[in-house]
Amino acid sequence: MNKKVALTGNEAVALSMKQINPDVVAAYPITPQTEIVQFFSSFVANGQVDTEFVTVESEHSAMSATVGASAAGARAMTATSANGLALMWEVVYIAASNRLPIVMPVVNRALSAPINIHCDHSDTMGARDSGWIQLYSENSQEAYDNMIQAVRIAEHPDVLLPVMVMMDGFIISHGLENLEVMDDESVKDFVGTYKPDHYLLDIENPITMGPLALFDFYFEVKRQQAEAMKNAKDVILDVAKEYKDLSGREYGLFESYKLDDAEIAIVVMSSAAGTGKYVVDKLREEGKKAGLLKLRVFRPFPHKEIAEALKHIKALAVMDRAESFSDFGGPLFAPIRSALFDVKNDIKVVDYIYGLGGRDIVPPHIEKVFNDLEEIKETGKYDKLVNYLGVRE
Amino acid sequence: MNKKHEKVIAPDVGWRNVTRAGIIPTAGNAEYYETGGWRTKKPVWIEDKCIHCLLCWRFCPDSSVIAEDGKFGRFDYEHCKGCGICVNVCPSDAIDFIDEGETSEGRNDGE
Numbered sequence: 367m368n369k370k371v372a373l374t375g376n377e378a379v380a381l382s383m384k385q386i387n388p389d390v391v392a393a394y395p396i397t398p399q400t401e402i403v404q405f406f407s408s409f410v411a412n413g414q415v416d417t418e419f420v421t422v423e424s425e426h427s428a429m430s431a432t433v434g435a436s437a438a439g440a441r442a443m444t445a446t447s448a449n450g451l452a453l454m455w456e457v458v459y460i461a462a463s464n465r466l467p468i469v470m471p472v473v474n475r476a477l478s479a480p481i482n483i484h485c486d487h488s489d490t491m492g493a494r495d496s497g498w499i500q501l502y503s504e505n506s507q508e509a510y511d512n513m514i515q516a517v518r519i520a521e522h523p524d525v526l527l528p529v530m531v532m533m534d535g536f537i538i539s540h541g542l543e544n545l546e547v548m549d550d551e552s553v554k555d556f557v558g559t560y561k562p563d564h565y566l567l568d569i570e571n572p573i574t575m576g577p578l579a580l581f582d583f584y585f586e587v588k589r590q591q592a593e594a595m596k597n598a599k600d601v602i603l604d605v606a607k608e609y610k611d612l613s614g615r616e617y618g619l620f621e622s623y624k625l626d627d628a629e630i631a632i633v634v635m636s637s638a639a640g641t642g643k644y645v646v647d648k649l650r651e652e653g654k655k656a657g658l659l660k661l662r663v664f665r666p667f668p669h670k671e672i673a674e675a676l677k678h679i680k681a682l683a684v685m686d687r688a689e690s691f692s693d694f695g696g697p698l699f700a701p702i703r704s705a706l707f708d709v710k711n712d713i714k715v716v717d718y719i720y721g722l723g724g725r726d727i728v729p730p731h732i733e734k735v736f737n738d739l740e741e742i743k744e745t746g747k748y749d750k751l752v753n754y755l756g757v758r759e
Numbered sequence: 760m761n762k763k764h765e766k767v768i769a770p771d772v773g774w775r776n777v778t779r780a781g782i783i784p785t786a787g788n789a790e791y792y793e794t795g796g797w798r799t800k801k802p803v804w805i806e807d808k809c810i811h812c813l814l815c816w817r818f819c820p821d822s823s824v825i826a827e828d829g830k831f832g833r834f835d836y837e838h839c840k841g842c843g844i845c846v847n848v849c850p851s852d853a854i855d856f857i858d859e860g861e862t863s864e865g866r867n868d869g870e
Contacts, residue, residue, distance in 0.1 A: 463780060465779050526779065564779070564782055564784065572785075572786035573783060573784050573785070574783035574786075575780065576780070576781075577781055579781045582770060583781055586772075586773070586774035586777040587774075590774050590775075590779065591780075593774075
């Protein structure tokens with residue numbers, strides 16, 4: 367039974383965790399994620415979940431405890447934001463490299479300095495090469511749905527990689543929205559019971575995890591890890607299909623919005639995609655062939671599918687809610703532009719860095735981007751490869 | 760193949776067949792990993808001075824002092840990393856500590 371409820375993003379994610387009922391949750395507060403583990407702690411206190419709730423003294427410990435629990439054979443979770451993720455850094459890589467199917471909601475928040483608690487993607491974009499699968503959510507509904515699917519993706523035998531589920535700090539985490547949630551039994555059946563093939567508490571079959579591997583074996587282990595990430599793409603699609611049968615909601619690697627006949631388009635992730643679609647609708651009414659690609663899965667990076675979806679576009683803008691300080695745009699720009707290289711269609715691709723530190727992005731900003739794209743389409747030329755949208759000059 | 764030369768993961772195995780994340784799927788195999796090559800200094804047993812108290816046996820962090828019939832037997836140089844703890848704890852100066860490669864006539868190196 368599905369039902370409509372009004373929840374904030376943090377409430378929706380906490381509810382998904384309650385329904386998943388993990389064995390272990392390690393918790394450490396950080397704005398704007400704090401509420402997730404706070405709400406979850408009340409489920410623990412009320413006996414609504416069977417979870418061992420571990421309150422730790424830092425995020426480094428939160429990820430370490432989660433890694434330990436997962437290695438022991440538990441379905442384990444933690445949650446974080448921004449500097450918390452940065453403090454986890456070392457162990458974030460260890461989780462992925464040990465192939466531990468941890469699920470971690472990350473509420474996107476700008477990294478310091480200056481200190482800022484609001485949304486951008488600098489935190490998780492930094493973790494893009496850590497070996498975690500990354501799913502970005504546009505709204506509370508997607509955050510809820512992605513959390514439940516993440517468990518199945520992470521634990522799939524062809525994958526066995528941890529998954530980060532992102533939503534935009536405050537914009538989604540603290541914004542009240544209507545969404546449809548499933549009943550506890552349906553979620554329980556969908557995620558099933560975690561049955562690891564190798565785990566440390568299997569006393570009949572003692573093993574060593576995380577051993578030393580130098581020049582003789584490290585490379586092979588990394589090659590395997592790359593293959594697991596490659597496998598994840600099909601698994602993500604299979605899980606999405608199954609989830610659609612259950613929920614009626616459709617998920618892919620990305621969402622194509624009015625792209626089929628589009629000549630100008632933007633690539634965008636998370637909450638700004640909602641604003642983007644609004645602008646696309648408006649431009650369509652004016653007869654402009656505008657479209658949008660909302661990327662859900664950033665790791666693995668669906669380069670072939672993206673190229674296929676965008677190959678007919680004349681002028682494309684990539685929207686980056688993070689700087690990479692490379693002098694070559696944000697972290698989304700380079701791989702999108704590179705994915706289009708083999709199309710050989712001379713697509714003009716420019717980057718717009720926007721919304722850093724929670725700077726609001728409103729329809730006129732995105733209209734400006736599309737206006738620029740119109741001009742690029744007409745002239746075949748652009749002024750700047752990398753643009754800053756919404757910054758004061 | 761005797762046990763000593765048995766490898767949990769063969770050194771020539773390709774990436775598809777290496778255990779996931781390098782997991783070692785069996786227990787009690789540390790002895791297959793020969794750490795003797797790490798040694799720069801080598802403990803050498805001086806039989807005449809040894810009182811067979813076995814403090815070296817007790818303190819060795821790598822189980823590289825092999826006792827036989829309740830007495831000092833020999834050093835396991837395939838695993839001894841040359842940390843020198845045995846030299847330090849020996850109450851009768853019965854263990855010499857020499858540079859690896861240094862020859863010492865008249866010394867019984869335990870093997």
